[in-house]
Amino acid sequence: xxxxxxxxxxxxxxxxxxxxxxxxxxxxxxxxxxxxxxxxxxxxxxxxxxxxxxxxxxxxxxxxxxxxxxxxxxxxxxxxxxxxxxxxxxxxxxxxxxxxxxxxxxxxxxxxxxxxxxxxxxxxxxxxxxxxxxxxxxxxxxxxxxxxxxxxxxxxxxxxxxxxxxxxxxxxxxxxxxxxxxxxxxxxxxxxxxxxxxxxxxxxxxxxxxxxxxxxxxxxxxxxxxxxxxxxxxxxxxxxxxxxxxxxxxxxxxxxxxxxxxxxxxxxxxxxxxxxxxxxxxxxxxxxxxxxxxxxxxxxxxxxxxxxxxxxxxxxxxxxxxxxxxxxxxxxxxxxxxxxxxxxxxxxxxxxxxxxxxxxxxxxxxxxxxxxxxxxxxxxxxxxxxxx
Amino acid sequence: xxxxxxxxxxxxxxxxxxxxxxxxxxxxxxxxxxxxxxxxxxxxxxxxxxxxxxxxxxxxxxxxxxxxxxxxxxxxxxxxxxxxxxxxxxxxxxxxxxxxxxxxxxxxxxxxxxxxxxxxxxxxxxxxxxxxxxxxxxxxxxxxxxxxxxxxxxxxxxxxxxxxxxxxxxxxxxxxxxxxxxxxxxxxxxxxxxxxxxxxxxxxxxxxxxxxxxxxxxxxxxxxxxxxxxxxxxxxxxxxxxxxxxxxxxxxxxxxxxxxxxxxxxxxxxxxxxxxxxxxxxxxxxxxxxxxxxxxxxx
Numbered sequence: 001x002x003x004x005x006x007x008x009x010x011x012x013x014x015x016x017x018x019x020x021x022x023x024x025x026x027x028x029x030x031x032x033x034x035x036x037x038x039x040x041x042x043x044x045x046x047x048x049x050x051x052x053x054x055x056x057x058x059x060x061x062x063x064x065x066x067x068x069x070x071x072x073x074x075x076x077x078x079x080x081x082x083x084x085x086x087x088x089x090x091x092x093x094x095x096x097x098x099x100x101x102x103x104x105x106x107x108x109x110x111x112x113x114x115x116x117x118x119x120x121x122x123x124x125x126x127x128x129x130x131x132x133x134x135x136x137x138x139x140x141x142x143x144x145x146x147x148x149x150x151x152x153x154x155x156x157x158x159x160x161x162x163x164x165x166x167x168x169x170x171x172x173x174x175x176x177x178x179x180x181x182x183x184x185x186x187x188x189x190x191x192x193x194x195x196x197x198x199x200x201x202x203x204x205x206x207x208x209x210x211x212x213x214x215x216x217x218x219x220x221x222x223x224x225x226x227x228x229x230x231x232x233x234x235x236x237x238x239x240x241x242x243x244x245x246x247x248x249x250x251x252x253x254x255x256x257x258x259x260x261x262x263x264x265x266x267x268x269x270x271x272x273x274x275x276x277x278x279x280x281x282x283x284x285x286x287x288x289x290x291x292x293x294x295x296x297x298x299x300x301x302x303x304x305x306x307x308x309x310x311x312x313x314x315x316x317x318x319x320x321x322x323x324x325x326x327x328x329x330x331x332x333x334x335x336x337x338x339x340x341x342x343x344x345x346x347x348x349x350x351x352x353x354x355x356x357x358x359x360x361x362x363x364x365x366x367x368x369x370x371x372x373x374x375x376x377x378x379x380x381x382x383x384x385x386x387x388x
Numbered sequence: 389x390x391x392x393x394x395x396x397x398x399x400x401x402x403x404x405x406x407x408x409x410x411x412x413x414x415x416x417x418x419x420x421x422x423x424x425x426x427x428x429x430x431x432x433x434x435x436x437x438x439x440x441x442x443x444x445x446x447x448x449x450x451x452x453x454x455x456x457x458x459x460x461x462x463x464x465x466x467x468x469x470x471x472x473x474x475x476x477x478x479x480x481x482x483x484x485x486x487x488x489x490x491x492x493x494x495x496x497x498x499x500x501x502x503x504x505x506x507x508x509x510x511x512x513x514x515x516x517x518x519x520x521x522x523x524x525x526x527x528x529x530x531x532x533x534x535x536x537x538x539x540x541x542x543x544x545x546x547x548x549x550x551x552x553x554x555x556x557x558x559x560x561x562x563x564x565x566x567x568x569x570x571x572x573x574x575x576x577x578x579x580x581x582x583x584x585x586x587x588x589x590x591x592x593x594x595x596x597x598x599x600x601x602x603x604x605x606x607x608x609x610x611x612x613x614x615x616x617x618x619x620x621x622x623x624x625x626x627x628x629x630x631x632x633x634x635x636x637x638x639x640x641x642x643x644x645x646x647x648x649x650x651x652x653x654x655x656x657x658x659x660x661x662x663x664x665x666x667x668x669x670x671x672x673x674x675x676x677x678x679x680x681x682x683x684x685x686x687x
Contacts, residue, residue, distance in 0.1 A: 050512040087511055182657055210657045216606040216613075219398040220651030220659070227391040240513055244608060251524050252394070253531050271515040271607060376448075 036080040037073060037333060039064070039323065040100030042111040042121060047088025048213060048240055051266035052113035052312055056135045057083055058305055059316025060110050063324065065304075073328045081320075082106060090120035097121040101128045107333040108133065108323045113312055114238070115139030115186040122149045129335040131342055133323045135315035136284070138262065139189045143360040148335070150342050150360045152318045152349065153284055154388070156186065159261050160193020162282045162366045162386045163234065168201045170368075170384070171257055171280075173231035177206045179221065179245060181237030183213040190236040190261050206230060211241065218245050219252065226254050234259045239266030243276075250275040264371070265310050270378045279371040284311040285351040286367045286382040297350045311351070318349035363388050390529030395648050401536035401605070403644020404543040408598035409621035410628070410636035411546055412591035415554070418631035419567045419587045421487065425494040426474060427595055428618015429501035430467050432611060434596025435603045436509055438463040439516055448517035456519040460600045464593040471592025472585050479588075480581070498618075505611030513610040516603035535605040542601055546594060547637045553590070554633065563587060616660065620647075623663040627670050629680020638678060642666075 041060050043053030064081045072078045082104050084096035093112055100106045101124065109125055109132040112118045118137035125132035126146035134142060134151040138159055143149045167173040178194055181187035195205045206228050209221045222245070225233060235245050235258055242264050249258065258279045265283060269276070287298050287308060297317065301309040309317075326341035327333065346355040352364040365387040369380035409431050416424045441462040442448070447455050478497050482489045523534040554560040562583045565573040574580045602617075603609050624643045628635025643663050651659045670677060 047511040048513060207654070212657060212660075216608050217398075217402055219401070220395060220648040221656050223391055223394045223398060224652045226394075240608065243515075244606065247522075251522060251531065251533050253524065253526060253529075268513065268515060273518070 040106035040109040042096040044088040045085040055312040056316030059313035060320040063320035093117035093121040135319040164197035177230040239269040243272035399645035399648035403641035407640025410624040414636040426497040428614035431595040432614035434599030437466040438600035467596030468589040471588040475588040516607040629677030635679035
């Protein structure tokens with residue numbers, strides 16, 4: 001039997017190589033030169049991260065409607081947004097993108113918000129040479145997937161720095177604790193950045209405490225954190241857990257400020273209720289910014305969807321705008337040409353100037369917002385802006 | 389020291405949740421020798437039933453203890469009905485087949501409820517209305533909320549209540565008779581179908597009460613919430629000795645304490661594994677559980 005093994009291995013290697021070669025041949029999707037321009041959108045419309053998916057889709061849809069209302073692209077062709085739900089699951093995200101690219105033949109893809117799902121679906125876009133623009137995936141590794149992956153938000157090393165600086169300089173914290181969600185690349189990356197910066201500033205960071213998305217009882221880890229008496233606690237995960245964490249912390253008598261990243265921006269955060277007092281987040285944009293660009297966006301969004309846009313919606317809007325701009329400048333619906341145009345994107349967005357750098361990221365300032373809870377709803381109140 | 393006692397209280401609060409569900413597991417097993425894997429999902433349905441009733445009563449804005457009781461009773465009634473339905477449609481047709489058939493049916497029902505739940509309710513987690521405003525009591529540095537206190541009290545009351553029903557009432561006697569020998573019980577004139585349906589109704593109503601109680605303390609509910617909690621409650625029942633009512637209580641508390649204890653260490657992310665490690669150990673060394681009696685089966 002042993003004699004056959006090298007042979008078998010060789011056969012397997014050959015088979016894999018052959019199938020890879022076949023796939024490469026069929027990459028360039030055929031796009032017609034007339035009719036609607038198909039753009040894909042994938043996001044978490046249901047599941048744990050539903051708020052992310054719904055907001056970013058609304059934002060993207062609004063941008064598409066604006067562009068179509070103004071006459072469309074490439075000599076009057078309209079954009080059609082094809083939406084796929086990934087149910088907040090990474091494996092579904094890559095399925096959704098595969099479908100959008102291979103069956104629907106979209107020219108570009110918008111999504112995802114959660115880094116973990118962008119990391120799952122990004123390689124598919126890269127393989128089929130279809131540009132992907134993520135509205136809000138802040139994990140560094142997302143755009144490192146390849147040269148077809150772009151984003152319109154800042155990245156976690158910067159966001160972590162902003163949060164750490166705010167805690168150290170403004171809240172005068174000396175000793176901090178960090179709770180991280182080990183099931184989310186976003187939370188892990190943000191935690192690393194916070195720990196790095198806060199230690200550099202001369203503060204003390206307690207050993208990060210871990211939990212997993214979907215956990216509902218945090219009292220054991222919170223009691224342990226409480227015993228070490230930190231001045232500030234960072235909860236670097238997403239909003240569904242953040243709401244419960246803050247609430248249970250207050251029930252344990254922990255009164256210190258809780259800080260989070262942009263992952264706290266989600267409808268279900270409001271379930272933290274009164275416990276959300278004395279919490280701060282870093283965010284991409286502030287709806288109460290007096291800049292007319294922002295105010296016009298907020299007004300138009302409210303007229304269309306009957307509620308205030310959150311920062312994820314603003315980023316969804318910007319992501320669609322950037323992709324449309326690249327299609328228009330490239331004068332084409334071919335992946336490689338759109339990609340080249342995306343790499344030189346530089347336009348004014350709702351969330352700030354969208355200028356792609358060599359790593360396909362945009363450098364933008366972050367805002368710090370205070371979380372307030374009143375009349376059953378959460379409001380993020382602008383505190384300060386921190387530039388890169 | 390504060391931390392130690394706080395963790396103890398945290399563990400008891402969590403353990404009481406498992407105990408409440410484990411009681412239902414153990415009762416159905418005690419009577420039918422059937423591990424009703426769908427029990428955790430009935431618990432989920434209870435939480436959702438409570439959610440819809442509470443929202444219909446607008447409890448989030450008008451919290452009241454009376455309303456909370458009404459919601460709990462409503463959810464219990466709904467789930468008792470569902471329990472009877474499950475027994476009638478899924479378990480009764482296979483009752484006279486091998487035990488493995490029932491077990492597989494139970495897993496099927498469980499999956500049906502979980503994924504059916506996702507279709508009906510959606511996968512997005514919902515937040516249970518605060519029917520009773522959270523209040524924290526502090527003794528020294530140890531804090532406990534009124535909601536957690538309620539869960540502990542309710543689980544103890546339920547344990548004694550069940551013990552009473554099974555050992556002191558007529559229907560309890562019938563349940564024990566059915567458990568002893570189904571055919572002979574039938575020959576003695578016991579309406580076995582009714583007794584079994586009653587067992588399911590009672591077990592499911594308890595699961596619903598558990599669902600509403602837990603949703604009060606940990607307000608996040610979703611169609612898969614019964615999966616992990618149900619499995620851990622099952623382990624709790626086995627640990628205490630499946631079929632044994634005080635055993636379920638003890639097992640639940642122990643699992644809660646162990647999980648909390650591990651959650652407080654650097655290995656906090658392994659906390660879900662604790663229950664299953666315990667299951668393996670208990671099956672290896674004391675399959676009858678802590679309070680269970682091992683019975684030699686004649687082959």
